Amino acid sequence: EVQSTLNLLENTYIKDDFTNVTDKIISHLGRNLHIKQHHPLSHVRQRIVNYFYKCFVNGRGNPVFSVYETLPPIVTTDQNFDSLLTPKEHPSRSKSDCYYLNRDYLLRAHMTAHQSELMRSGLNNFLMTGDVYRRDEIDRTHYPVFHQLDAVRLKTRDQLFPVDESLEIFEAGNNTRSTGTQQKQACHTLEAVKLMEHELKTTLGGLAKELFGEKIEYRWIDTYFPFTQPSWELEVFHENNWLELLGCGIMRQPILTNSGIQDRIGWAFGIGLERVAMCLYKIPDIRLFWSNDTGFLNQFTVDCDANVTYKPVSQFPQCINDISFWLPEGKEFSSNDFYDLARNIGGDVIEQIVLVDEFTHPKTGKASHCYRIIYRHMEKTLVQSEINVIHKKIEKNAAVMLGVKIR
Numbered sequence: 461e462v463q464s465t466l467n468l469l470e471n472t473y474i475k476d477d478f479t480n481v482t483d484k485i486i487s488h489l490g491r492n493l494h495i496k497q498h499h500p501l502s503h504v505r506q507r508i509v510n511y512f513y514k515c516f517v518n519g520r521g522n523p524v525f526s527v528y529e530t531l532p533p534i535v536t537t538d539q540n541f542d543s544l545l546t547p548k549e550h551p552s553r554s555k556s557d558c559y560y561l562n563r564d565y566l567l568r569a570h571m572t573a574h575q576s577e578l579m580r581s582g583l584n585n586f587l588m589t590g591d592v593y594r595r596d597e598i599d600r601t602h603y604p605v606f607h608q609l610d611a612v613r614l615k616t617r618d619q620l621f622p623v624d625e626s627l628e629i630f631e632a633g634n635n636t637r638s639t640g641t642q643q644k645q646a647c648h649t650l651e652a653v654k655l656m657e658h659e660l661k662t663t664l665g666g667l668a669k670e671l672f673g674e675k676i677e678y679r680w681i682d683t684y685f686p687f688t689q690p691s692w693e694l695e696v697f698h699e700n701n702w703l704e705l706l707g708c709g710i711m712r713q714p715i716l717t718n719s720g721i722q723d724r725i726g727w728a729f730g731i732g733l734e735r736v737a738m739c740l741y742k743i744p745d746i747r748l749f750w751s752n753d754t755g756f757l758n759q760f761t762v763d764c765d766a767n768v769t770y771k772p773v774s775q776f777p778q779c780i781n782d783i784s785f786w787l788p789e790g791k792e793f794s795s796n797d798f799y800d801l802a803r804n805i806g807g808d809v810i811e812q813i814v815l816v817d818e819f820t821h822p823k824t825g826k827a828s829h830c831y832r833i834i835y836r837h838m839e840k841t842l843v844q845s846e847i848n849v850i851h852k853k854i855e856k857n858a859a860v861m862l863g864v865k866i867r
């Protein structure tokens with residue numbers, strides 16, 4: 461029987477044509493790994509929070525950043541997108557990228573969703589951390605639920621230029637394009653932006669060193685976010701690769717004015733906790749964070765600053781099975797639909813799914829996809845007969861739910 465409502469976190473949501481959360485995804489709500497004692501993600505969160513407490517103190521020596529770690533993960537499209545100036549047609553809003561409860565509510569896709577409400581409540585320096593939800597491919601480094609820590613710091617003219625009365629934060633935007641340039645927004649003075657950029661980059665460069673050690677190599681890459689301008693990514697050099705660590709920038713001024721703030725300029729950033737923890741502790745698979753196995757968890761029963769290198773409990777063998785089907789005709793199909801369907805049935809024994817072949821029949825014009833599903837259990841050896849049951853069920857459900865035709 462198909463239910464027409466969803467009951468989640470003591471609220472009722474009426475399903476509609478946008479509803480695409482699965483039971484499997486919903487089962488992650490409330491796990492709160494980022495604040496679970498001795499969990500590696502909690503260690504990373506605590507180290508970042510401690511760094512901010514240490515770097516920013518007031519005249520009495522007290523930390524100026526307040527920390528929010530239990531903001532509810534169900535947000536409105538206004539919180540996740542509109543309040544952050546994300547255009548109506550922006551791809552990040554699409555059903556194939558987000559988990560919607562219905563047209564108005566979704567599982568937050570980033571912690572930035574809470575920026576506006578916290579600014580409106582009067583905060584000028586704050587950190588927000590929690591679980592975020594994105595539809596994505598399936599492999600060792602991607603999981604549809606992960607954790608982020610976001611920060612916002614707002615400054616007044618007097619705080620930014622304490623000694624020079626003649627300097628201002630704002631100027632009448634006289635650029636030909638009122639939206640400004642990669643260098644700055646039209647409404648900001650160059651000196652204000654450069655000072656903010658300097659504080660932002662020193663703070664985050666310092667954070668990279670705090671986490672990965674004094675010798676860590678890092679670089680800044682210009683990028684785009686709807687909610688910051690200019691925007692950058694910080695990359696660190698780790699095990700022979702440049703790794704994207706975080707996104708940041710100068711907050712778009714309308715976000716502040718829409719929250720009732722007229723006299724401040726702000727910077728913001730967001731960092732993923734899983735990626736940091738995987739590097740720091742050499743954790744090879746992102747699914748391990750969800751393990752309840754004491755063989756995993758007990759390795760982190762230490763202080764958050766302790767050096768830990770994860771030792772694999774043991775590596776169980778992979779089991780590889782392919783699935784090929786014709787895509788439905790005259791109906792939309794996205795690979796993410798198939799990934800979610802498979803994950804909903806197979807759960808965490810699916811280590812990876814790769815689209816290995818795409819083919820369009822030259823005569824009929826029909827399109828076909830072949831996916832390789834790599835099964836592996838974290839704590840035991842899977843047997844083929846066990847996998848057959850899951851694999852058959854995925855085939856059957858894909859045919860019924862997605863309208864594909866198994867080949």
Ligand code: PHE
Nearest residue numbers: 570572707708709728729730
């Ligand atoms: N929300 C962005 C992300 O999830 C990160 C970000 C936060 C970028 C704040 C700029 C400012 O990737």
